[in-house]
Amino acid sequence: MKPTNIDNPEYFHKVIDCQYACPAHTPVPEYIRMISQGKYDEAFKINWISNVFPGVLGRICDRPCEPACRRSRVEENPVAICRLKRVAADFKSPGADFLPEVPAEKNGKRIALIGGGPASLTVARDLLPLGYTVDLYDNQKKAGGFIRTQVPSFRLPEKVLNEEVDRILDMGVNTHLNCQVDSLKKIVDLGYDAIFVGTGAPRGRDLPDLPGRSEGGDAIHIGIDWLAAVLYRHVIRSGPKVLVLGGGNTSMDCCRTAKRLDAEEVTVVVRSPKADMKASPWEIEDAEEEGIPIIDNHAPLEFVIDSGKLVGMHFQKMTAETDGSGNRRLVPTTEPPVFMPCDQVLLAVGQVNAFPFIEPELGIKMTERGLPELDPTTHQSSIPNIFFGGDAAFGPKNVITAVAHGHQAAISIDLFCRGQDLHDRPAPSTNLVSQKMGLQDLLYDSRVATDHRYAVPTVDRAKSLKNRLLEVELGFSKKTGHQEASRCLNCDVQTIFDFSTCIECDSCVDICPESCITFTDNGDEEDLRTRLLAPSDNKQQALYISPALPTGRVMVKDENVCLHCGLCAERCPTSSWEMMKFTYNCPTAGEK
Template identity: 30%
Template sequence: MKNKDKRIAIIGGGPAGLSCAHDLALVGYKVVVFEATESLGGMIRHGVPGHRLDKGVLDKISDEIVSLGVEVKKGVYLDEKYGIKKLKEEFDAIFIASGTWKADKLKIEGAELDGITTAVDFLLNVNKGYRLDLGKKVIVIGGGSVALDAARTAIREMLKLESTDLHAIAQDTITAIDVARSALRTGAREVMVFSLESFEEMPARKTIQGKEEFEEALMEGIKFYPSYGPKRFIGDGKRVKGVEFLRCERVFDEKGMFNPLLKEGTEVFFECDSVILAIGQKPHFPFISKEDGIELTPFGTIKVDIATNSTTSPGVFAGGDAVYGPRTLIQAVADGKKAALSIDEYLRTKGKKEIFFIKPEERERMLNVKIELILTELYTLPDNYEFIKRKKPPTISLDKRVGIVEVEKAYPEDEAIEQAKRCLSCHIYTIYDGEKCVLCGGCVDICPKNCIKFIPFNEAEFTGENKIPIEDDVVLFIKDDDECIRCGLCAKRCPTGAITMERFHFEEDFL
């Protein structure tokens, strides 16, 4: 594709920034990525421990993006002197994807003592290969998945490298489980994780993968103390020696707001040599000044138009954790790709009056939807696919879990094929044509999940106001897509072809 003269600056070389750079480079733009650290990948590189992710995978992906012609300026920390104002003079558009690398800290007695660090700083130093002298007893405060990872790292990693201070720059989200797992790999012999939440409420246990990680941590000897909140840090005047906790009776108040209730009189003291805080992160924008016209939300994130990722300053876009707060890797990548579409549209229409937001009708023409009718007699899924249980990936034995050795291994080929059969083909939909239906009820009878129903219109309950004139003798076809397993039995049973299986394929085109 012929190169375009337009230049685009991307602040942050994490998942959102790199995915945006990739797509813009593909359509010929000159893209420059400004990265504060010396390597690309954001917290996927700097925060995810080596025992979870081979950094060689990141190297391969980032090298492929750079090979598209993307220029990368590493070790460049933007500030007010060289920030948005200066970038606007040199570039035609800007995408802010700087993440949420500023760690939250506790404002309680003793917080200034040595030996207390944040998960952001801890994991970044571990990933750089530095040895961190945490001592033998480590307390991790937090209930998320990253805190557990850090604890597992600290208890096992015995690197013979120089110690370094616990201060560094990082990006994206850190949670408690990563910290705990990492702590186990830096030589600690006892790692304790304290969380405000109960076991049932812990963010780390909200997903199947999180529960599996939690079980792995228990096997490795990590101790958990749910429903505890720190009251104060206790030390010898210089370094922390322990933490005093209170029982936490609730994390959220009646309005659903984060408002922990700690019960006085339930104090309990735990000795430690170090404390790692994994209690949250927030964005930091030293490169944005008031004159730039970029509004922030009450949460300190950048305010954007959700449909286009455009900020309140023309030509400046933002995405990823800098906009939405800590989210998943996939969401960050998707955000970068969406921003690339918007930036391309903005630059192509800059000479017109509507140079800021993309109109809905313009967005629609960028989406190419293909619908393919699947012949009923040819539609098949693997036998008993709905009964195949999810199987955990194989892991190495406990005695081999040292340093950055990956714990989780790949499925053997036969198991990988078997697990792939669990796919429910969510891009395939059952389409109902009421004109052909004879109300025989065959689809209702054969549905294994009971997700299809016929309901007389006069027995149906609606939310909101019904403005569609319908006669009382009409029958409604109701289907719960959340329960549907795409088995296709309803289509095969239908005698008139009123139900078909159709594959939807979406392509986002640069027009």
């Protein structure tokens, strides 16, 4: 193998598993370190710059960082990254001196944002400090989009959402709320320099062809519309016996909300096996802990109507089969249909994009899936000054992806308005700083804590089930937050190897608790992985290879389970190993 090029910023970025997995590439270990030092303001600021909604995401993020966390390869559970984000938001001081300055004098460019969700708000946040005039259009009375209408208050209190949304609006967004954009052409005709469409995937999927659907009438609801109706208090009670269809997070929100609206019995019914459910494991867990059974492998057959009233549903039992080419599919069993009584059904079987306001004559090219044709990097549509982001761009994803889209779209809009090449994008800013302090100390806490993941305390269940506005999770205390933060392995502190001073004494090999380091003859990757001291079968994780040493061997470090404990550097007599903190910050609009 060729020696690793550590000058490539993506090499060490990839070693920071959490940051790499995050769509917005939030510098996770750095803010966790700030939390462990009690610097909540700094931790919050790092988050706010990167992911815009720390208080919201600290509660409802899909957390792609956590499955990626190196800690989960070393012990059972990853660091509770998401909940630590909330710690930063909970304990920061009330001041907002981290906000960038918004120039009083505008640059003369006007931007329209359609939809007031996280993607649009991110674009606003990024463009306002550059002097852009930003107009935001949303059909609700308050901005926030689906994180306002879909996410129940017991998971995300309105106060938290308002604080984070208003922080951006107060930077100087011209809001046009309660304003349904029914014609994009009208907006285009207003002569904006650029238009950003962040209207999400607003339509809940229905089961229109299922027998009994029309007769079922108002006992059958589309999940996301029902959740919005609950928020606006159009719905204040639920039926006594509720079936929730679907296995995603919306389904979990529906069933838990119904439980809080006095439903006596709530049951979730899923077509596929439980292991294939789309909902996040912790959402499933929370629903089950509230006493909501989840019945898997049951496909809906019909709504059963008796004298004009919904009385239950029939389901076909399914089983998952693997065909010859390894594809799994669901097939009905021969068992007779199963009847489940109910008087209300909530459909949470998926969301679809819809752009009824986009007139065909505008000439925005759409794909077969009904999504706009976009440049995946720039988010530019076939009309050069119209950009898409969030769920409206590539279909339903999650909040943190919408934020990442917002950042990219803002960069594109800025480049576009300045007449520059949209593909000549600003590079990430990186830095590598030695952590050596004196002879034998390190600037970071290199001790590896053995603590297991701490559970977040919750309110009394009986109380929370009576009040849909009462947040279930209480969040970590400062003390528990500190303890959980100390579980972080500091993956941003990199092990840098200087082959030119190595005397091949083996000290690093001998001390490494995870046997990451091997000195051996070079070979191709497949061959090398078989010859390392410890099994090396996680090919997602890179091998760090040095140029040839005086004995002709090379140093090979498998990054997979490195604890970043710094012992290799501590035991190296020639400082050929050095611990250096690698900072990787994504570019934002206006940078070059």
